[in-house]
Amino acid sequence: MEDLELSAPARVGPFRVVAVLGQGGMGRVLLGVAPDGRLVAVKEVHAELAEDDGFRARFRREVDASRKVSGAYTAAVIDADPDAVTPWLASQFVPGPSLSQALEAGGALPEASVRVLAAGLARALADVHRAGLIHRDLKPSNVLLAEDGVRVIDFGIVRAVGDQTRITHTGALIGSPAFMSPEQILGRELTPKSDVFALGATLVMACTGSAPFAGDSVPRLLHEVVNAEPDLSAVPPGLRGIIERCLAKDPAARPSPQELPAMVGRVEPSVRPWPEAVHRLIGAQRAEIAGVTGPVGASAERPDGWVARPRRKWSRKVRALVGAGIVAALVACGLTVGRPVVQEVYFMVVPEDVPTPGTVPLSQVQDRYRPQEMTCPELAAGITVPAGFDLPSGYGFTEKDGKWSGPSNLCVWKDKAGDEIYVSWSLFVSRPGGKTGAEQAKESHEEFYGRGRTTRDFGLGYAEEAMWLPPDDKDDESCVLYIRDVNLRAFIAVKGPNYPPGGCKDVTKTAGQGAVAAIPRR
Numbered sequence: 001m002e003d004l005e006l007s008a009p010a011r012v013g014p015f016r017v018v019a020v021l022g023q024g025g026m027g028r029v030l031l032g033v034a035p036d037g038r039l040v041a042v043k044e045v046h047a048e049l050a051e052d053d054g055f056r057a058r059f060r061r062e063v064d065a066s067r068k069v070s071g072a073y074t075a076a077v078i079d080a081d082p083d084a085v086t087p088w089l090a091s092q093f094v095p096g097p098s099l100s101q102a103l104e105a106g107g108a109l110p111e112a113s114v115r116v117l118a119a120g121l122a123r124a125l126a127d128v129h130r131a132g133l134i135h136r137d138l139k140p141s142n143v144l145l146a147e148d149g150v151r152v153i154d155f156g157i158v159r160a161v162g163d164q165t166r167i168t169h170t171g172a173l174i175g176s177p178a179f180m181s182p183e184q185i186l187g188r189e190l191t192p193k194s195d196v197f198a199l200g201a202t203l204v205m206a207c208t209g210s211a212p213f214a215g216d217s218v219p220r221l222l223h224e225v226v227n228a229e230p231d232l233s234a235v236p237p238g239l240r241g242i243i244e245r246c247l248a249k250d251p252a253a254r255p256s257p258q259e260l261p262a263m264v265g266r267v268e269p270s271v272r273p274w275p276e277a278v279h280r281l282i283g284a285q286r287a288e289i290a291g292v293t294g295p296v297g298a299s300a301e302r303p304d305g306w307v308a309r310p311r312r313k314w315s316r317k318v319r320a321l322v323g324a325g326i327v328a329a330l331v332a333c334g335l336t337v338g339r340p341v342v343q344e345v346y347f348m349v350v351p352e353d354v355p356t357p358g359t360v361p362l363s364q365v366q367d368r369y370r371p372q373e374m375t376c377p378e379l380a381a382g383i384t385v386p387a388g389f390d391l392p393s394g395y396g397f398t399e400k401d402g403k404w405s406g407p408s409n410l411c412v413w414k415d416k417a418g419d420e421i422y423v424s425w426s427l428f429v430s431r432p433g434g435k436t437g438a439e440q441a442k443e444s445h446e447e448f449y450g451r452g453r454t455t456r457d458f459g460l461g462y463a464e465e466a467m468w469l470p471p472d473d474k475d476d477e478s479c480v481l482y483i484r485d486v487n488l489r490a491f492i493a494v495k496g497p498n499y500p501p502g503g504c505k506d507v508t509k510t511a512g513q514g515a516v517a518a519i520p521r522r
Contacts (some may be wrong), residue, residue: 012042012088013081019292031289032090039093039289040078050086052434059087066091068131073124074152075144094151095289097281099206100140106277108209111236115264116273117143117206118242120150121199122260128152129192129257136190138198139179140205145278147271177218178211182226182249193251199260200246201230208234212247216469216480217448217491219410219424356442357464365438367430368486370522371404373397376411383514385421386507389413397425397519404429419496421507423515426489437487445484457481462513463490471501479504483512490515 010017015032022029027045034040049055060082066089067077080089097105099117109117121143128135137154144151177185181197184190204212212230215221230247232240242263248254255263272279356362376392394411397404404427413421428440435443448454449467457466463485471478478501483490492512494504 012044013079013084013090015040015042015079015090017042019289031093031292034078034090038078040090041075041093043089043091045087047086056082056087059089063089065131065133068133069128070131071124071127073120073150074127091153094144094146094153095282095285096144096146096151097278097285098141099143099145099202102145102274102278102281103140103205103209105281106275109206110275111207111238112268113274114203114206114236114239115267116270117145117150118199118203118239118264119261119267121152121202122257122264124150124152125192125195125199125257128195134190134192135195135198136184137176137179138195138202139176140202143202145274145282147279147282149273177221177225178213180222180225181251183251185222185226191251192256193254196246196254196257196260197248197251199257200243200254203239203243203246204230204232204235207236207239207243210234212243217424217482217493219491220422220493223410357458362438362442363436365436365486366522367428367437368521369427369437369488369519371399371427371429372520373399374518379411379423379515379518380413382518383423384510385413386415388415388417389419389421390415392423397427415496415498417496417498419498420494421511422491422493423511424491425515425519426491427519428487428489430487441484441487441489445482445489448482460509460512463516466512468505478502479508481508481512483516485516488516488519 012030012032014035017030017032019031020028021031021041027043027049030042030044032040032042045055045059063077063080063082067080070076075091075094078090078092081087082089102109121138125135125138135152138152142152142154144153179198179201181190181194184194201212204210210231212232213221213224213228214231215224226249230244232243235243242255242260245253245255245263246260358365373396375396376394379397380392390413392411392413395409396411397409404425409425411423426441426444428437428444430436430438445465445467448469449456450469453470455468457468458464460466460483463483466481466483469480469482471480478496478499479492479494481492483492490512492508492515494508494511499507
C-alpha cells in the first residue's frame with residue numbers, strides 16, 4: 001500500500017480516498033472510505049484509456065458482470081460510474097494478500113490450505129457461471145486469501161457464455177498465458193470449463209510455487225500449454241488426480257465447479273485456514289490501514305480539492321545504502337546471504353535506466369514495417385537455417401482479432417537430430433491519437449528484460465536493439481534472442497543436441513536477420 005501522491009484525487013464518487021492499494025498498466029486500485037465508514041477498493045482506469053471507446057466498453061461490461069455475480073466467494077460491488085470522465089468501480093474491500101503475494105512471502109501452501117483454496121475457488125466459479133458468465137482470467141493475483149477464506153476478484157475480461165465478442169488493443173493478449181486454457185489460446189469458443197483449467201493451474205502454483213507450464217517467451221509458453229503435459233511432479237499425491245483432471249486438454253474431460261468440492265473432500269472448519277505467514281500479512285495490512293483511515297485533515301489540502309501527502313524522495317546513493325541495510329539485517333538474523341540475494345536487493349531499491357537507440361523520440365518515429373499475411377514457407381524463403389532442417393510448420397504471419405502478434409505468428413523448423421528453431425513476430429501499428437508502433441514495440445520488448453539475467457545487444461547491424469536471455473534448462477533452449485527494430489519485435493530460440501549453449505549464437509543471429517528482412521517495409 002502506498003501513500004497518496006499529487007496525482008491521486010481526494011474523492012472518487014462518494015468515496016474519500018486514503019491510499020493507493022496498487023497500480024498497473026490499466027489503472028490503479030485506491031482504498032476508499034464510504035459515507036457510512038465502510039472501506040471499499042476503488043478501481044480507477046488511467047485517463048488516456050478512458051478516451052478509448054473500446055476500453056470504455058470493456059470497462060462497462062466489467063461493471064455489469066461484477067454486479068451480476070454475488071456470493072460469499074467474490075467481493076460485492078458497492079457502486080460504479082463507467083460513464084465518468086475517469087471511469088471507476090468500487091467493491092467491498094477484503095483485507096488479505098493475493099495468492100501471488102502470499103506465495104512470494106511464505107512459499108507454497110500446505111496441502112490442507114490448498115484444499116480450502118480449491119473448495120473456495122470451485123464455489124466462486126460456480127457463482128460466476130450461475131450468472132451466465134466466464135471469468136477468463138483466474139490466476140493467483142486475482143485470488144484473495146481473506147481471514148475467512150477465498151475471494152475471487154477482477155472481472156475485467158469476463159464474458160457471457162457464448163459471447164465471442166473481442167474488444168482489445170492492438171498487440172494485446174486477452175488473458176494471462178500461464179493460466180489460459182488451450183481453447184482460449186487457440187481462439188475457440190469458450191465454456192465454463194475454461195475457468196476450470198485456470199483453477200487447476202492456480203492450484204499447481206499454490207502447491208509448488210511454480211506454474212504447471214513454463215517457457216522463456218510468451219510464444220513458447222503458449223505452445224507448451226496447448227501441446228505439452230503439465231509438470232505435476234511436486235504436487236502432493238492427494239491432490240494430483242484432481243488437478244490432472246482440471247488440466248485436461250479436452251474441456252469435456254474436466255470436472256465442473258459443482259463436482260470439485262466432492263473431489264476435494266471434507267474441509268475441516270478453521271478460524272485460521274492459512275499458514276501463519278499469511279495471517280501475519282493480513283494483520284500487517286490491517287495495521288497499515290488503521291494508520292491511513294483517520295481524518296484527512298492532517299494532509300495538505302489544495303484549492304482544487306486534491307490531496308497531497310508528502311513522500312520521501314530518495315537519491316540513488318541513499319537507495320543503495322538502504323539495500324545494504326536490508327542485507328545487513330538479514331545477516332544479523334543469522335541468514336546466509338550470497339551474491340544473488342545481494343544483487344536482488346540492490347535491484348529492488350536502485351532503478352536502472354532503459355536505453356533507447358536513436359536520437360528521435362519514439363513518439364515521433366514512423367512505422368517501418370507494414371502488416372501483410374504470409375505463410376511459413378513464404379517467410380522461410382528469406383530466412384537462412386542450417387542444412388538438414390525441414391520446411392517450417394506453424395501459423396506464419398497473420399492478423400488475428402485486430403492484432404499482428406501472439407501465438408498465431410510462429411514458425412518452427414526441425415531436423416531429424418531433434419534440433420529446433422523457433423521464430424515469432426509481433427508487429428505494432430501506430431494508432432491515430434495514440435502511441436506509435438515504435439512506442440508499443442519498445443514497451444513489448446522491455447517486458448522480456450530481466451535485470452541481471454538478460455544481456456542487451458546493440459551491435460547486430462540489422463535491428464536497432466536486441467537482448468539475449470540465458471539458456472533455459474527446463475525447456476532446453478540454448479539460445480534465446482529478442483529483437484526490436486522500430487515497430488517490429490521478433491523472437492528467435494534455438495535448441496537441440498547440435499546447438500548447446502555457446503554453440504548456437506551464430507545460427508540464432510542469422511535466423512534473426514532473416515526474420516527481420518522477411519517482413520515487408522512501407
